[in-house]
Amino acid sequence: MGETKTKRVRAALRTRTGIAVGITALVVPAVLTVGAAAPARAASCTAGTGPYQKQVEKFLGLRADGRQSAADCRAIRNFQSTHSITPAAGYAGPVTWRAMEQLNRQKAAGRNPNAAGKCPVNKGRIACVDLTRQLTWIQDGKKLKYGPVPIRSGRDGYETRTGLKRIYLRSINHYSTLYHVRMPYSQFFDGGIAFHAVGIPMSRPPGSHGCVNMRTADAKKYWGLLKKGDDVFVYGRKPGT
Structure with a gap:
């Protein structure tokens, strides 16, 4: 029964929530x-x-x-x-x-991206996403484990939602049948919103359809450091949204 339910969830994500994913940003200009x-x-x-x-x-x-x-x-x-x-x-x-x-x-974030203390330090391992600076990093308590690295979040009208989330589904070779694009190293943490790799510059406007786009090397590193059930904290506001 549990296996059947899991299959239904995965199928729904591939069709209904292909949502992704910054996917319009992958469309040829x-x-x-x-x-x-x-x-x-x-x-x-x-x-x-x-x-x-x-x-x-x-x-x-x-x-x-x-x-x-x-x-x-x-x-x-x-x-x-x-x-x-x-x-x-x-x-x-x-x-x-x-x-x-x-x-x-x-650049100013340096090796202390959580200097302002906005990402929780009482959750153990957590992926922090700062929309204002378009940065993400992984910390364990107060200890920085990886990053900070640049991201590309949701554009105006498709803003990445803020708040405390949790990774609930991982799909290393995820494919969106809605947008017909690959989403490597996908880690979903909020409906159809996920960390995943894209092959475009992180600074490319206007932004994603809500997902947290990452460079391939960074998305791969996140895949190795995070697991299902890990916390994700999203805060701030992307400039221009």
Whole structure:
């Protein structure tokens, strides 16, 4: 009886909650449809000065004069291409600056991501997810076991839900029949929301459909460190949601 129930749960997850999963983020962007050019070639380098010009220049180590130059544009375009920000036209706009701010916050976390004490330290082993900084880590009490590492959580309208959760299903080669995509190293902790690997940059906008996207190496490490029944604590709010 128990085995039959488990099979029904797994089947429901593969069909109804393929929910996943940041899956729209895996859909090929419009600029990459058949016959279209890649993002880096889709737009010519802009001569326009963006609203975040000075901040972007400072982040990239350029002369922070707040005025666009050919060198500025090339550097900004390189950053945009690396982080899958489209169009990669070298314009210092809000999406580009938001990605840079996120990287700054992640760097500042260093090896003490729970300095503010927001993730519980009385639960033993727990996976912490900070949506504001787009970071996750595993701790055991106050001891950091792994991370922090970058994530890609739910986009506007599909925000990853906050609160104390628990891993209830693990599926190493999970496949969403709803979105027709693989979700390697899936660990479900809130309905159809799971940790799982994706093959795209973590800073790629706009975000997932609720799941906590991870780089493959990090998702694999989480698979080895966590087990069914382990706690997951999600807090904060993703910028732009």
